[in-house]
Amino acid sequence: xxxxxxPWSLRLAAIGGLLFLHFPILVIxxxxxxxxxxxxxxxxxxxxxxxxxxxxxxxxxxxxxxLSLQVAAIATLIAIVLGTLIALATYRxxxxxxxxxxxxxxxxxxxxxxxxxxxxxxxxxxxxIDFSVWTIIIGHATFCIVTxxxxxxxxxxxxxxxxxxASMDLGATNWQTFRHVVLPNIATALLAGGMLAxxxxxxxxxxxxxxAGQDRTLPIWIFDQLTxxxxxxxxxxxxxxxxxxxxxxIYLAYRWTQETRD
Amino acid sequence: MAIATASLPAAxxxxxxxxxxxxxxxxxxxxxMLLLLPMLWMLVFYLGSIGGLLVHSFYYIDxxxxxxxRQFALRTWSDLFTPSHFDVFLRTFSMALAVxxxxxxxxxxxxxxxxxxxxxxxxxxxxxxxxxxxxxxxxVRVYAWKLILADEGIIxxxxxxxxxxGILDAILAIPVIGGRSLSFSFLGMFLVFVYIWLPYMILPxxxxxxxxxxxxxxxxxxxxxxxxxxxxxxxxxxxxxxVIAGSIFTFSLTLGDYIIPQIIGNSAPFIGLAIYRYQGSxxxxxxxxxxxxxxxxxxxxxxxxxxxTGAFEAL
Numbered sequence: 001x002x003x004x005x006x007p008w009s010l011r012l013a014a015i016g017g018l019l020f021l022h023f024p025i026l027v028i029x030x031x032x033x034x035x036x037x038x039x040x041x042x043x044x045x046x047x048x049x050x051x052x053x054x055x056x057x058x059x060x061x062x063x064x065x066x067l068s069l070q071v072a073a074i075a076t077l078i079a080i081v082l083g084t085l086i087a088l089a090t091y092r093x094x095x096x097x098x099x100x101x102x103x104x105x106x107x108x109x110x111x112x113x114x115x116x117x118x119x120x121x122x123x124x125x126x127x128x129i130d131f132s133v134w135t136i137i138i139g140h141a142t143f144c145i146v147t148x149x150x151x152x153x154x155x156x157x158x159x160x161x162x163x164x165x166a167s168m169d170l171g172a173t174n175w176q177t178f179r180h181v182v183l184p185n186i187a188t189a190l191l192a193g194g195m196l197a198x199x200x201x202x203x204x205x206x207x208x209x210x211x212a213g214q215d216r217t218l219p220i221w222i223f224d225q226l227t228x229x230x231x232x233x234x235x236x237x238x239x240x241x242x243x244x245x246x247x248x249x250i251y252l253a254y255r256w257t258q259e260t261r262d
Numbered sequence: 263m264a265i266a267t268a269s270l271p272a273a274x275x276x277x278x279x280x281x282x283x284x285x286x287x288x289x290x291x292x293x294x295m296l297l298l299l300p301m302l303w304m305l306v307f308y309l310g311s312i313g314g315l316l317v318h319s320f321y322y323i324d325x326x327x328x329x330x331x332r333q334f335a336l337r338t339w340s341d342l343f344t345p346s347h348f349d350v351f352l353r354t355f356s357m358a359l360a361v362x363x364x365x366x367x368x369x370x371x372x373x374x375x376x377x378x379x380x381x382x383x384x385x386x387x388x389x390x391x392x393x394x395x396x397x398x399x400x401x402v403r404v405y406a407w408k409l410i411l412a413d414e415g416i417i418x419x420x421x422x423x424x425x426x427x428g429i430l431d432a433i434l435a436i437p438v439i440g441g442r443s444l445s446f447s448f449l450g451m452f453l454v455f456v457y458i459w460l461p462y463m464i465l466p467x468x469x470x471x472x473x474x475x476x477x478x479x480x481x482x483x484x485x486x487x488x489x490x491x492x493x494x495x496x497x498x499x500x501x502x503x504x505v506i507a508g509s510i511f512t513f514s515l516t517l518g519d520y521i522i523p524q525i526i527g528n529s530a531p532f533i534g535l536a537i538y539r540y541q542g543s544x545x546x547x548x549x550x551x552x553x554x555x556x557x558x559x560x561x562x563x564x565x566x567x568x569x570x571t572g573a574f575e576a577l
Contacts, residue, residue: 006379013371018388020368021395021460024406027416028398031409040409042416082300089296093289101297102574103565104304110510111561112518114534115554118541119311122318122551142308145300150574174286175278203400205521222401223521239402246397247390254389 025243032236038229051233061238064221071133071217072201075140079197080190082141083148088182091156108143113206116143121210131213139211140204144197151193155186188256195253199246218242312558319551330547338548347536351556354533357448358516361455362463365512366505368456369463373504374497376464377471392468396461404525407454411444411526418443441528451527458522459515463508466573470504471497506573510564517557533557 006014035046055061086105090098108116120139124131159182167177205219212220218238225235285292322337323330376388395403410416421430434440434447441447474497482492520534531539533556541550568574 006375010371010375010379014375017368017372017460017464018391020457021391024403024410024457025395025398027406027410028402031406040412041414042409042419082303085296086300089293093293095293099569101301103562103569104309105300106510106565106574107562108308110514110565112514112534112557114518114520114537115312115315115557116308118537118547118550118554119315120307121541122547123311123314126314138307142303145304173283199397203397205401206518219399219401222399226401226405235399235402235405239399243394243398247394250393250397251386251390254386254393 028236028239032233032240034233037231037233040232051231051237054231055234055237055241058234060216061221061234064216064218065238065241067133067215068202068218071136071140072198075137075144075201076194076197078137078141079144079148080194083145083193083197084152084186084190086145087149087152087156091153092161105146105149109146109200113143113204114210117207117210120207124211131211131215133215135211135213136208136215136217139207140201143204143207144200147196147200148190148193151189151196152186155189156182159185191256192253195249202242315551315554318548319555321548323546323548328545338552341549342552347553350531350533350536353530354517355560357452357455357532358513360452361459361516362509362512364452364456365460365463366467366509369460369467369508370501370505373464373467373471374501376468377474392461392464400458401521403458404454404522407450407457408445408525411450411453413443413445415445445526446528448527451522454522454526455516455519459512462511462515463505466507466511467501467504470501470507474500503571503573506568506571510561510568510573513564514557514561517560 031040031044032051033047033049034040034044035048036044083105086101090101116139120135124135129135163181163185164177167181172180203219205217205223208217208220216224222235222238225231225238285295319338320334320336321330321332322335372388372392376385380388408415412418418430421427430444433449434443436449439447439449439452441450444450444453478496479492482496483489487495518534518537520532520538523529523532523535533553537550537553540546540553
């Protein structure tokens with residue numbers, strides 16, 4: 001489609017949208033170097049790289065980062081299993097309740113996070129369960145299921161049925177067909193859905209605030225840090241670390257899903 | 263898959279294989295087995311919790327002792343429907359609507375350019391360009407805006423340097439949306455909401471537009487439609503489910519957010535903030551629970567309507 005040239009008004013609007021998205025990112029970048037530690041003024045009074053060194057001496061940051069990575073990884077894994085199961089069950093057949101089911105799995109992401117958050121918190125306290133990493137993971141996995149489901153179900157619907165029939169006709173069992181035909185077909189969809197799930201979990205603060213107890217995930221650490229008057233720019237450095245480490249996986253996931261689409 | 267039910271010659275069977283064959287011959291049972299785990303998860307952890315919360319909305323806090331009374335009553339509900347709370351609903355829904363419309367308007371050209379005109383490489387870069395802000399910390403971005411909008415921030419500085427302080431003052435003087443400075447106004451809050459949720463609008467619109475077959479656009483052109491007509495009659499209707507899918511996010515996320523109204527704006531309560539305060543500092547869980555019913559009902563109705571348009575496929 002790239003043979004056509006876009007009208008200039010469209011180009012302008014697209015560039016405008018992109019600038020709007022990235023201007024604050026540049027601001028974050030700039031203020032990672034400011035010499036002020038409690039108030040930000042523009043233009044910054046001076047520039048320094050001290051905050052990059054400061055973060056190395058903050059074990060609480062690294063602990064929070066590792067906890068967030070762990071929570072996101074486990075929540076994503078659970079979401080991949082549950083989301084794929086639902087997709088396998090629903091992609092070909094309509095059955096009693098299948099419409100309500102698709103509504104049900106969208107709900108955790110479509111209802112405001114605070115609703116899920118206080119709902120989970122009140123049942124955690126009613127049931128007298130201790131807050132732990134697992135209560136965080138349960139909350140996260142629940143709203144991650146839908147991203148995996150959507151990617152997998154879309155791919156399954158595009159997978160030709162004759163492929164499955166051929167596999168079965170050639171004597172493969174359900175399991176063999178799943179393992180050698182279905183799974184390779186949905187692998188990149190799983191990856192794309194999983195990446196999105198990971199991203200959602202990694203940056204989630206609203207539900208986490210209610211399900212976390214004493215554990216501090218990265219967003220909670222950032223929130224604490226931002227509301228404190230000292231070492232403000234450290235949070236900008238933290239954000240930059242997150243951006244840099246996620247750039248490559250996002251791009252790879254995009255490439256993999258594109259290859260199979262074309 | 264009708265052919266497969268015909269009896270096949272019995273192959274030598276391991277117990278494992280026999281189990282699989284059994285499931286294959288009982289598709290309904292297979293369905294149950296596939297759904298058992300996910301359904302248990304959703305019912306126990308999610309619907310169970312929401313249900314429990316709704317039950318709480320029929321309890322109440324005793325006025326004198328301040329103790330939670332676990333007895334059925336409608337007092338909490340009558341506390342919910344008071345004029346000051348109506349203001350909160352109105353404020354929140356207007357904001358959510360405005361944010362959704364603005365996001366759609368800003369997102370569409372970018373998504374359209376990505377899907378239709380960008381080269382393969384360019385498309386990858388643009389995708390990255392949309393995802394990076396989505397992945398960078400939500401909180402850090404909100405605070406970055408605080409510093410863009412504040413009195414001593416970038417926007418004021420720009421206006422001052424251009425000698426156009428008057429224009430900014432005039433904008434801030436507009437009743438309702440104006441305020442002491444941009445970071446203490448609804449206008450500022452609106453900008454931040456639009457900014458934060460914009461990627462959630464771009465991605466589904468882009469997904470919907472990418473699914474429009476090229477042949478359809480060519481056919482329309484071959485039949486004599488001008489580009490503008492093709493856009494209105496072919497492309498736009500097919501993009502609508504994407505816009506609706508995006509609006510589910512932008513609307514719902516604005517509805518429940520309690521962090522942005524705390525940081526930006528004049529601290530007038532929004533639904534999310536009200537729920538947060540009733541649940542937390544006010545210690546009135548029943549009222550917080552009753553409050554959540556408003557966004558739940560609105561979003562469920564919205565989802566049921568959205569589902570009809572095929573928006574779920576574009577999520």
